[in-house]
Amino acid sequence: MSNPLLDFSGHIPFDRITPADVAPAVDVLLQRADAALETVTQPDYPARWDAIAQVLDVATEELGRAWGAVSHLNSVADTPELRAAYNEALPKVTEFWTRLGADERLYAKYKAIDPATLNPEQRQAHSNAIRNFVLSGAELQGAAKERFAAIQERQAELQQKFSENALDATDAYAYYATAEELDGVPADVQNAARAAAQAEGKDGYKLTLKMPCYLPVMQFATSSALREKLYHAYVTRASDQASGDAARFDNTAVMGEILALRKEEAQLLGYGNFGQVSLVPKMAQSPEQVIHFLRDLAHRARPFAEKDVADLRTFAAEHLGLANPQSWDWPYISEKLKEARYAFSEQEVKQYFTAPKVLAGLFKIVETLFEVAIRRDVAPVWNSAVEFYRIERGGELVGQFYLDQPARQGKRGGAWMDDARARWLRPDTGLLQTPVAHLVCNFADGVDGRPPLLTHDDVITLFHEFGHGLHHML
Known part of the structure; x- marks a missing residue:
């Protein structure tokens, strides 16, 4: 328990995790997961959903939770030391998940499970698992299987490099x-x-x-x-068009190799392109259907967009002296037009959206809609700006979430929801594990002790990500 990444007794001890903890924790958890895989794939091990879950799912859940914590810190609190530790462990973690997904013995064990013994939710999960084994290369043989595994490892490395370049290019400017x-x-x-x-x-x-x-x-x-x-x-940013020192973050070659590897992966699995692979678990039937949908949408939207552009051009020429607006002028023109024509100012509206007030309003809406209560809670955090909350229903804990709002150095841009822990009736203890979510944004911070002000788009973003969080927690 001296290693915080091996402590599953409560919430992740984010305040104690150091880069030096990553490698030893990953090694221990990979050993446990490997042992679990060997146990459930023995010929005499029962091909039952609950029997496999009691051993394999418990080990892989702990590996996933610990590695998820490391990945999360890599996104919100990047340092050279953490990045080095993450990149050192990434190939080993990738290799295990690739090997697990392509394990013929485990695939056979799942195929041997009788669907009639499962409830509806388990039957759906079982069907998804069989599908995912195929997409993970479980039916490949020999050199094709080895190449598929090598592709997964290289793609993980390249995707991490892409993220690092994007973050570094942003932070360096x-x-x-x-x-x-x-x-x-x-x-x-x-x-x-x-x-x-x-x-x-x-x-x-x-x-x-x-x-x-x-x-x-x-x-x-x-x-x-x-x-x-x-x-x-x-x-x-992170392109071959960057000037000076920023050119070292160029992602061009990284993207080219990722695309080539995706095409090769698709062909190994018997598909014509990666778009077809991507759509297997999704609602659309083919890449052509997706492209048709998007082009049809564009065709319908274009006349309105062209009218807006003409309107903006006229306004810019008559009121701002911009006869030939450039790409960097459009946000400025749009704001000036809204102010002049609709008496709407993003800056004035922002004064009403102090972060605490928006959050209180959001919580009130959620509490009313879903008949829950949201309360401040306590858990170790990675930055003093991070808040932690609990959601209760009838006094009973339903879920919890971390809220990390402000932008800062070493934090990936954008906004996202991620799961820190899933809701799960643990097969090893029979106890219910309540879910925990990460809600991450990149808003302006407060200055001189004043609360942060959110733009209207910021408010929409916060509600949007909280919706994903509710999906996970409720």
């Missing part, structure tokens, strides 16, 4: 603007940029490519030159 250049930019954004520069002992205002800084500059800065500078830096 900084432009220190003058007060004059920031004319029109909201005061709270300017204050945050000034504080960021002062924290580094530098003059001016530190502008970054993180959304709470980048988007307001693109929407409100009157300086077209400043908008152009940030736009070019943003759209060329």
